[in-house]
Amino acid sequence: MTLLTDDQKMLQETAASFLAEEGSIAKQLRHWRDIGCKDGFGHGLWKQFAELGLTGICIPETHGGMGLGATEAALVLEEIGRNLTPSPFLATAVVTARAIEGTQHADRWFPGILAGEAVLALAVDEGARHAPERAALKARRQGNGFVLNGAKQFVVQGASADMILTAARTAGSPGEVEGLTLFAVPKEARGLAIDNVALVDSSKAARLTFENVELDADAVVGEVDGGWAPLRRALSAGRAGAAAELVGVASGASAMTLDYLRQRKQFGKLIGEFQALQHRAAHLHTEIEIARAAAHKAAQSLDSGDDRAELYVSVAKAKTADVASLAVREGVQMHGGIGMTDEHDIGLFMKREAVLGELFGDVYYHRERVAALSGY
Amino acid sequence: MSDPDQFRAETRAFLEGICPPEMRTPIRSEADVCWGGRNWTFQSDAQRQWLAAMAERGWTVPDWPKDYGGGGLSSAEARVLKEEMQRIGARPALTSFGISMLGPALLKFGTEEQKKHYLPQIARGEIRWCQGYSEPGAGSDLAGLQTKAEDKGDHWLINGQKVWTSYADKADWIFCLVRTSSESKQGGISFLLFDMQTPGVSTKPILLISGNSPFCETFFDDVKVPKDQIVGEVNKGWDVAKYLLGHEREMISGMGLGMAGSLGATTKPADPFLRAEIAAFDVDALAFAAMSERFAAMWKAGEAHPASPSMMKYAGTELNKRRNELAMAAGGSDALEWENGGTARTWLRSKGNSIEGGTSEIQLNIVAKHILRLPGA
Numbered sequence: 001m002t003l004l005t006d007d008q009k010m011l012q013e014t015a016a017s018f019l020a021e022e023g024s025i026a027k028q029l030r031h032w033r034d035i036g037c038k039d040g041f042g043h044g045l046w047k048q049f050a051e052l053g054l055t056g057i058c059i060p061e062t063h064g065g066m067g068l069g070a071t072e073a074a075l076v077l078e079e080i081g082r083n084l085t086p087s088p089f090l091a092t093a094v095v096t097a098r099a100i101e102g103t104q105h106a107d108r109w110f111p112g113i114l115a116g117e118a119v120l121a122l123a124v125d126e127g128a129r130h131a132p133e134r135a136a137l138k139a140r141r142q143g144n145g146f147v148l149n150g151a152k153q154f155v156v157q158g159a160s161a162d163m164i165l166t167a168a169r170t171a172g173s174p175g176e177v178e179g180l181t182l183f184a185v186p187k188e189a190r191g192l193a194i195d196n197v198a199l200v201d202s203s204k205a206a207r208l209t210f211e212n213v214e215l216d217a218d219a220v221v222g223e224v225d226g227g228w229a230p231l232r233r234a235l236s237a238g239r240a241g242a243a244a245e246l247v248g249v250a251s252g253a254s255a256m257t258l259d260y261l262r263q264r265k266q267f268g269k270l271i272g273e274f275q276a277l278q279h280r281a282a283h284l285h286t287e288i289e290i291a292r293a294a295a296h297k298a299a300q301s302l303d304s305g306d307d308r309a310e311l312y313v314s315v316a317k318a319k320t321a322d323v324a325s326l327a328v329r330e331g332v333q334m335h336g337g338i339g340m341t342d343e344h345d346i347g348l349f350m351k352r353e354a355v356l357g358e359l360f361g362d363v364y365y366h367r368e369r370v371a372a373l374s375g376y
Numbered sequence: 377m378s379d380p381d382q383f384r385a386e387t388r389a390f391l392e393g394i395c396p397p398e399m400r401t402p403i404r405s406e407a408d409v410c411w412g413g414r415n416w417t418f419q420s421d422a423q424r425q426w427l428a429a430m431a432e433r434g435w436t437v438p439d440w441p442k443d444y445g446g447g448g449l450s451s452a453e454a455r456v457l458k459e460e461m462q463r464i465g466a467r468p469a470l471t472s473f474g475i476s477m478l479g480p481a482l483l484k485f486g487t488e489e490q491k492k493h494y495l496p497q498i499a500r501g502e503i504r505w506c507q508g509y510s511e512p513g514a515g516s517d518l519a520g521l522q523t524k525a526e527d528k529g530d531h532w533l534i535n536g537q538k539v540w541t542s543y544a545d546k547a548d549w550i551f552c553l554v555r556t557s558s559e560s561k562q563g564g565i566s567f568l569l570f571d572m573q574t575p576g577v578s579t580k581p582i583l584l585i586s587g588n589s590p591f592c593e594t595f596f597d598d599v600k601v602p603k604d605q606i607v608g609e610v611n612k613g614w615d616v617a618k619y620l621l622g623h624e625r626e627m628i629s630g631m632g633l634g635m636a637g638s639l640g641a642t643t644k645p646a647d648p649f650l651r652a653e654i655a656a657f658d659v660d661a662l663a664f665a666a667m668s669e670r671f672a673a674m675w676k677a678g679e680a681h682p683a684s685p686s687m688m689k690y691a692g693t694e695l696n697k698r699r700n701e702l703a704m705a706a707g708g709s710d711a712l713e714w715e716n717g718g719t720a721r722t723w724l725r726s727k728g729n730s731i732e733g734g735t736s737e738i739q740l741n742i743v744a745k746h747i748l749r750l751p752g753a
Contacts, residue, residue: 001673003670003673262751269752270752272752272753273750273751273752273753278748279740281748282690282743282747283740285748286690289667289684290660290691291663293667293669293670294662294667297670312662312666314659315659315663318656318659322659367652367655367659368655370655370658374638374641375640375641376644376645
């Protein structure tokens with residue numbers, strides 16, 4: 001494993017100061033939540049991401065992006081997690097950008113991403129639990145195009161998106177990776193019903209219903225029946241990205257909790273003096289370091305094309321969700337009564353962890369995948 | 377540094393030519409490990425040849441300077457060597473506390489004479505060292521040690537007792553913490569080196585729950601030690617001791633994990649609940665391996681927190697205990713057999729991992745104090 005280069009450290013510092021300042025809980029998450037924003041994030045901030053060049057991290061230089069990889073995206077996502085900043089960065093600039101890279105849709109959408117104007121979404125799950133290869137939404141050939149029927153759920157920012165990348169079945173049966181095709185579905189497509197759903201963390205995910213949605217052949221992303229390749233690319237990027245964001249959530253919750261241990265007095269002592277809490281805090285800190293290393297390893301192995309990259313990605317997603325869950329549970333418990341109030345921020349970390357933990361497969365999904373990839 | 381591809385090619389050719397086939401099989405038990413020393417009986421000619429060949433190049437300690445018997449390799453070259461050894465499944469030619477613990481401390485704190493004298497003997501596997509740290513009254517509270525060294529003008533006179541001295545009965549020399557002053561707890565400790573054959577030194581093995589006796593009680597009764605066999609200054613031994621403990625913790629944290637691979641792939645658990653627990657373990661083990669790799673890189677770059685080995689030690693040993701619990705479960709009644717196998721003995725031995733070299737609780741104290749800077753820690 002290599003450590004961060006000077007350029008990567010600079011990017012990390014840029015993202016850290018930008019998000020701590022502009023992406024703070026008070027300015028973003030609480031603001032948009034309290035005014036009941038339909039997007040759950042601010043378009044102004046998305047523009048600011050673009051001005052700093054951050055929206056183009058995963059976009060090739062030939063398209064005007066930075067041409068960087070999962071490692072750099074992870075640096076930004078860790079800071080997003082630490083500040084609980086709501087933004088289209090993961091779904092648009094990482095996941096969808098990776099999926100359409102190298103296809104004709106890149107020319108259509110990369111400029112909008114680079115400008116911080118386009119918002120894109122990925123529709124893959126159809127049940128409450130992540131199972132991409134089980135996609136059953138049907139795409140039937142009709143003339144030169146396709147007709148889509150079915151439903152999707154947990155489509156992050158689906159109601160805010162200009163285009164929804166949709167995994168549909170053109171052949172094979174649910175459970176098979178062959179026969180899937182990715183379609184770029186415009187938000188205004190006739191027959192597409194979008195139900196905007198608020199999640200526990202005040203982010204939005206959509207439930208979509210496709211009723212005879214007609215698409216031209218050029219809506220296909222990549223190859224017909226060969227959607228698994230771009231979809232897997234998108235999912236790997238999304239899983240590694242969510243893992244990095246979870247590391248940020250865990251670190252943010254842990255930092256807030258440590259501050260509290262250093263301030264709160266009971267029995268005439270700072271509660272951080274009690275060994276019962278010190279050991280739990282030290283255990284948590286160790287686990288967060290392990291989670292950070294796992295996320296870093298996953299991103300680096302994706303960037304270097306390591307043949308064990310998929311294994312490391314699942315290790316990272318499972319481990320970071322596990323550790324972030326511990327961090328937020330310990331955080332609320334150690335804050336005591338104040339941690340149960342809406343006024344205090346620690347509970348917001350618990351809510352975000354729940355959503356990120358589920359996104360692109362939960363702990364159990366990825367443990368199962370690690371077992372399968374390891375041959376048992 | 378030489379051309380990396382060329383170095384790799386040369387290393388590969390050298391190892392292919394020199395590493396005996398018997399030394400390319402996995403280490404099955406303690407008996408397969410080559411510890412060296414005056415009284416070492418080689419398990420086989422292959423083990424003898426392999427050590428001789430590697431020691432001649434200084435590759436038992438590849439990144440030590442050539443002047444001290446090392447290979448003089450850069451860290452990148454040393455990594456290539458490690459990878460090439462792993463590629464052919466080569467066992468370490470020599471394993472010793474001299475390499476993993478005393479050597480690094482001597483490189484940092486030893487005089488030029490001490491380095492020239494002791495390090496090449498370690499590199500060639502001629503002297504086997506043991507560590508005299510813990511005492512019956514000084515375990516977790518190590519700095520409370522009472523073994524006394526009196527200044528007798530031309531020598532130190534040692535009286536006292538050590539415990540949990542790994543392989544003291546097989547070792548040639550000891551590196552030992554002694555009290556040279558009672559005025560300060562940590563500031564009254566010195567770091568001495570002496571021959572275990574010195575009159576007045578005796579050892580008694582301790583039988584463990586695993587049925588083996590890797591540890592001893594070690595007694596010192598009017599042991600005379602030449603004055604120049606001190607490392608660092610008088611009453612400054614705690615600095616040497618702490619530095620060395622960092623290396624010990626790093627070593628213990630990797631015990632049983634480095635070469636082990638996926639537990640699920642080895643055990644193929646049929647029971648779905650056990651399989652789920654083993655998969656959870658494998659996730660944690662692979663994540664820990666990533667941290668191990670990351671910290672090693674940070675350590676080399678000087679970016680690691682000095683207390684970070686405590687995190688490694690804590691996490692690594694707790695993980696190894698869990699691995700052994702699951703291996704016992706997966707083994708069923710086969711794993712209970714005492715004379716064959718060894719699963720049960722390894723399981724029992726692993727319980728000591730989170731005690732030796734500073735308990736898990738002590739590591740958590742260190743993290744709380746030095747990394748988290750919690751009040752009163």
